[in-house]
Amino acid sequence: MTLHGKRVLVTGGAGFIGSHLVRRLLAEGAQVSVQVKYNSVIDNVRLAPIWRDIQVIEADLRNPDSLKQVQELAPEIVYHPAAYNHVGDSFLHITEAVDSNEKGSVNLLEAYEGYDRFVYVSTSEVYGLQTEVPFQEGSMPAPLSPYAIGKYGGELYARLKWRSFGRPVVIIRPFNAYGPYQSARAVIAETIITCLQQREVITTSATQTRDFNFVENLVDAFLLAGTASGVEGETLNVGSGEEISILDLVHKIRDLSGSDSSVRVGGLADRDGEIMRMCADNAHVRDMLGWTPSVDLDTGLRQTIDWYREYLALFESPESPLWRLAVAPTKQ
Numbered sequence: 001m002t003l004h005g006k007r008v009l010v011t012g013g014a015g016f017i018g019s020h021l022v023r024r025l026l027a028e029g030a031q032v033s034v035q036v037k038y039n040s041v042i043d044n045v046r047l048a049p050i051w052r053d054i055q056v057i058e059a060d061l062r063n064p065d066s067l068k069q070v071q072e073l074a075p076e077i078v079y080h081p082a083a084y085n086h087v088g089d090s091f092l093h094i095t096e097a098v099d100s101n102e103k104g105s106v107n108l109l110e111a112y113e114g115y116d117r118f119v120y121v122s123t124s125e126v127y128g129l130q131t132e133v134p135f136q137e138g139s140m141p142a143p144l145s146p147y148a149i150g151k152y153g154g155e156l157y158a159r160l161k162w163r164s165f166g167r168p169v170v171i172i173r174p175f176n177a178y179g180p181y182q183s184a185r186a187v188i189a190e191t192i193i194t195c196l197q198q199r200e201v202i203t204t205s206a207t208q209t210r211d212f213n214f215v216e217n218l219v220d221a222f223l224l225a226g227t228a229s230g231v232e233g234e235t236l237n238v239g240s241g242e243e244i245s246i247l248d249l250v251h252k253i254r255d256l257s258g259s260d261s262s263v264r265v266g267g268l269a270d271r272d273g274e275i276m277r278m279c280a281d282n283a284h285v286r287d288m289l290g291w292t293p294s295v296d297l298d299t300g301l302r303q304t305i306d307w308y309r310e311y312l313a314l315f316e317s318p319e320s321p322l323w324r325l326a327v328a329p330t331k332q
Contacts, residue, residue, distance in 0.1 A: 001116065001227040004029035008226075009075035011035040011061065011108065012082025013054070016182045017121070017174070019046035020215045021079060021222055026053050028223065033073050035059050035082065046181050061104030067111035074114055077226045080105065081121035083151065086185070088271055090147035101150025106157050109167075117168050117232075119225050120158040123151045124175040124211070124239065124278055133243070134211075134281040137173070137235045144273040155235075162233040170225045170232065175239030175280045179215035179300065180307035184315060188212065188301070191250055192308045193315055195259035202267035204274075206247035211239040211279040214300030217293040224289040231288050239280025240293045256298065257305050 008025050012018040013034030025032045033055040034047070047054070057073070059066035061082060083101050084090060090097035105120065127135045128142035143149045161167040178188040187210075194201050221238040225231060244252075247265060254261055285291050295303075308315070 070112045094146045097146040098150040102153030105154030126152040134279040136281045168232040171235040175211040195257045214295040236285040237280040241282045243279035
């Protein structure tokens with residue numbers, strides 16, 4: 001299966017990951033439709049350069065009636081990254097987070113079944129606390145936040161559609177993606193901006209480890225998952241397979257950005273229920289899709305730092321749409 005000429009729907013296409021995916025799909029010659037929430041199309045800086053090249057539908061996935069538009073579009077491939085997408089904030093907005101991530105996914109899967117491939121974008125957060133690291137797809141999920149519980153509920157329903165009805169579903173569990181256009185509330189973006197502004201970087205214990213994967217690497221896997229044969233029903237970790245502590249990450253960003261920022265460790269409390277170690281075993285996705293991360297951490301960080309450096313002034317101005325990426329909750 002190729003993407004050229006295919007009708008493709010991307011939910012949450014105005015979000016960080018979704019917008020990168022949309023741009024790549026257009027480059028592959030796909031006919032791209034983008035679902036966004038009501039009123040979120042205004043000032044959408046991520047999609048502005050390609051606005052004339054996509055079809056936009058405004059729909060709330062929690063409302064089944066609004067998804068009748070999907071049937072009219074009749075997409076051949078559906079990518080579903082839309083989510084209430086902030087782990088910490090999900091404890092403050094439990095119902096919204098679970099409804100958006102679980103009920104919204106169920107509604108979408110029920111609204112339309114004419115696709116040739118449905119790529120459900122889950123999260124590495126579904127693993128929760130595991131005794132063995134790196135995480136393998138066969139490990140029993142133990143989600144520790146409303147965000148992750150909702151995502152795992154969506155996974156279960158997507159898997160039901162495959163097992164009970166033979167629907168061609170693929171489940172992706174991305175590990176920590178980063179890159180240009182990410183919300184400034186994310187750890188890499190926030191640290192880069194702080195370092196570029198020569199301000200003090202204040203961290204938690206910073207002993208947590210994560211697997212950071214450049215967003216274009218993740219999109220590479222998405223494109224393969226949407227077109228490869230023999231992957232229906234599979235669950236695939238997509239991460240670099242490399243583990244780094246938050247403290248080492250902060251020092252790396254400071255060095256690569258040429259910053260003189262000081263680092264104060266322990267100035268913030270660790271989040272309750274924090275997952276202290278996360279890293280992907282990516283052997284399965286390598287085998288199934290032939291995917292490897294083409295951009296390593298240092299290269300990806302340099303590209304991301306350069307992007308934030310170019311637009312730094314806009315992140316500091318309340319009049320700029322980029323400022324919204326620094327202060328707004330991540331809801332796509």
